[in-house]
Amino acid sequence: MKTHNRSSLAWAARMMAAVALALAELAASGVVQAQQPLPGQPLTLRQAVAQAVDRSREVALARLRYEAAQRDVALSRSQFLPNLYAGSGAAYSSGFPLAAGGGAPAIVSLTYNQALFDPLARSEVRAAQQRVEQQRLAMDSARDALIVRVASAYLELAKVRRSRELVLRERQGAARILAFTRQRAEAGLELPIEVTRAQLTAARIEQSIARLEDREDSLAEQLRADLRLGPDQPLEVAAEDLPLSGEPAAAFVDQAVQDSIAVRQAVSEREAMAARLRGERGSRWPAFSVTGQYNVLAKFNNYDVFFNKFQRNNVVAGVQIRIPIFAARTSAGVAAAQANLAAAEMALEARRSEVSLDVRHRARQGRETETAREVARLELELAQQNLGVLQARFNEGRASLRDLEAAQLDQNDKWLAFLDADFARQQAQLELLRATGQVAQLAQ
Numbered sequence: 257m258k259t260h261n262r263s264s265l266a267w268a269a270r271m272m273a274a275v276a277l278a279l280a281e282l283a284a285s286g287v288v289q290a291q292q293p294l295p296g297q298p299l300t301l302r303q304a305v306a307q308a309v310d311r312s313r314e315v316a317l318a319r320l321r322y323e324a325a326q327r328d329v330a331l332s333r334s335q336f337l338p339n340l341y342a343g344s345g346a347a348y349s350s351g352f353p354l355a356a357g358g359g360a361p362a363i364v365s366l367t368y369n370q371a372l373f374d375p376l377a378r379s380e381v382r383a384a385q386q387r388v389e390q391q392r393l394a395m396d397s398a399r400d401a402l403i404v405r406v407a408s409a410y411l412e413l414a415k416v417r418r419s420r421e422l423v424l425r426e427r428q429g430a431a432r433i434l435a436f437t438r439q440r441a442e443a444g445l446e447l448p449i450e451v452t453r454a455q456l457t458a459a460r461i462e463q464s465i466a467r468l469e470d471r472e473d474s475l476a477e478q479l480r481a482d483l484r485l486g487p488d489q490p491l492e493v494a495a496e497d498l499p500l501s502g503e504p505a506a507a508f509v510d511q512a513v514q515d516s517i518a519v520r521q522a523v524s525e526r527e528a529m530a531a532r533l534r535g536e537r538g539s540r541w542p543a544f545s546v547t548g549q550y551n552v553l554a555k556f557n558n559y560d561v562f563f564n565k566f567q568r569n570n571v572v573a574g575v576q577i578r579i580p581i582f583a584a585r586t587s588a589g590v591a592a593a594q595a596n597l598a599a600a601e602m603a604l605e606a607r608r609s610e611v612s613l614d615v616r617h618r619a620r621q622g623r624e625t626e627t628a629r630e631v632a633r634l635e636l637e638l639a640q641q642n643l644g645v646l647q648a649r650f651n652e653g654r655a656s657l658r659d660l661e662a663a664q665l666d667q668n669d670k671w672l673a674f675l676d677a678d679f680a681r682q683q684a685q686l687e688l689l690r691a692t693g694q695v696a697q698l699a700q
Contacts, residue, residue, distance in 0.1 A: 298494035301410055304483060305699045308406040309399055311484040318395035325391040329384040335377055341367045353557040360570075362551035372575075374543040379535020386528035393521045400517065400695045404686050406482050407498075407698055413475040414495040415679045419672050420468040423461060426668045430458045433661050457665070498685050498698070512615035513608050515693040522604040529600040533593035539586050548573040611691065618688040625681035632677035636670040643667050 299307075309315055343365045355361045371377060434454040440446040476491050485491065513519055549572045553559055560566040580586065643663040649655035689695040 298492040300494065301407060301496055301498075302698065302700075304410050304479070304493075305403050305406050307484075308402055308482045309699050312399075312402050312482070314398050314402060315395065318391070318398040322388070322391040322395050325384070325388040329381065329388055332377075332381045332384045335371045335374075336381075337370065339369045341369075343367070353559055353562065359549075360551060360553065361557050362570075363554050364552040366550040368546070368548035368573075370546045372544040372546060373541075374545070375538020375541060376535045376543075379531045379533075379538070382531035382535075383528045386524045386531065389524045390521055390528075393517050393524065396693075396696070397517045397521075399699075400690050400693070402482070403695050403698050404690050406479065407686055407695075408683060409475050409479050409482070410493055411498075411682050412679060413472065413479060413491075414493045415675050416468055416472045416475060417493070418495060419675050420465065420472065422668050422671050423464050423468060426665065427458070427461045427465065429661065429664060430454070430461050433657075434458050436657070498682055512692040513612055516611045516615075516691065517693050519604070519607055519611050520693075522600070522607040526597070526600040526604050529593065529597040533590070533597050536586065536589040536593045539583070539589065540580060542577050542579045545576045545578075546574075547576045615688070615691045618684065618691055622681070622684045622688055625677070625684045629674070629677040629681045632670070632674040636667070636674045639663070639667040639670040 344363060353361055359365075434451075434457075437446055437451050437454045441448060441451050477487075479485075479491055479493075480487065480489065483491075551570045553566070553568055553570060555566060643660075643666075646655050646660050646663045650657070650660050686695065689697070
């Protein structure tokens with residue numbers, strides 16, 4: 257019986273030495289493995305964002321709407337540019353020669369029209385110009401939303417893959433510990449509860465692996481869709497940080513209200529309403545336009561019967577003046593424009609306050625995530641140092657294998673916590689850049 261116990265102890269010592277060597281290799285390679293990029297040629301963050309913006313249907317649709325708004329401005333401005341029309345037709349007339357529109361029937365007719373002074377029509381042009389600005393800002397907003405989504409998915413995918421590598425290494429260590437615990441339980445050196453505890457640890461690791469693999473597949477599919485890649489095309493990403501200027505988050509707050517896309521859209525809407533009000537008020541003044549007409553007449557319309565002299569070529573040119581004497585629409589239009597302008601000004605103030613509060617909140621979140629990341633980094637460093645101390649004690653025979661394994665699992669947990677804290681910090685930075693209208697720098 258004593259011989260059996262000595263052989264079991266010798267076998268256990270060899271087993272513990274092998275496991276300790278594997279754990280030491282893991283402890284030495286943990287930091288390097290987490291910091292090295294994935295093999296192959298990974299797609300950088302800037303490349304991914306630029307490619308997504310270039311191939312995005314959402315950005316392309318917003319750009320088409322912006323171009324359509326520009327065409328609307330040209331359409332509204334066309335009444336202040338020369339307009340020349342030519343026409344002809346045939347109609348039966350009996351009695352005095354008169355066309356259906358009230359003019360004289362002609363073989364060929366040329367009409368010229370150009371508005372010179374029309375405040376109401378000019379306000380429509382200015383309002384159309386503000387709609388162009390709003391569509392341009394909407395295009396920028398769609399681009400920024402895409403950049404945040406792609407950058408977030410990219411960074412999270414890199415984090416998930418690094419976490420998965422750590423958990424896979426943890427699975428190997430847990431499997432060895434489970435096998436060793438079973439051997440000791442069969443030899444009567446461990447209680448059955450220790451086997452169950454080891455099985456629970458292994459099951460939790462398998463659950464974490466399944467969760468990480470599912471998240472990895474979801475993020476990869478989302479990135480492939482945004483980058484317009486094939487469903488089976490490899491997607492390699494690298495762990496990297498956001499390319500920021502290095503200024504503190506609080507420095508963004510001062511320019512947030514001015515640079516925010518939401519605020520600029522509200523300003524543009526207010527300017528459109530103000531232009532509309534000026535136009536409605538200006539409609540009380542006379543409107544001037546240049547008109548001209550050239551007609552080629554024919555005798556078969558009985559001009560020589562009703563007039564003493566017939567002239568085939570006729571020209572009319574001059575300035576048309578429209579003076580409003582009483583127009584019920586003017587007062588109603590001014591009142592409606594005033595109400596719309598008041599609503600736009602109130603909406604602008606509300607949006608400024610909302611953006612200011614949101615940016616300050618995100619700046620505070622950024623500081624919180626920075627401190628949380630620093631705490632996680634120090635906890636990881638402490639776990640690594642603790643593992644080194646236990647490794648030295650184990651080599652001297654003053655620490656058990658279970659203590660060494662617990663320290664290794666604690667280091668892995670601290671690594672995962674550090675990766676989560678670092679990603680939370682990056683998410684806060686992305687949201688702050690989006691709130692201040694500066695996230696487009698990621699695509700430059």
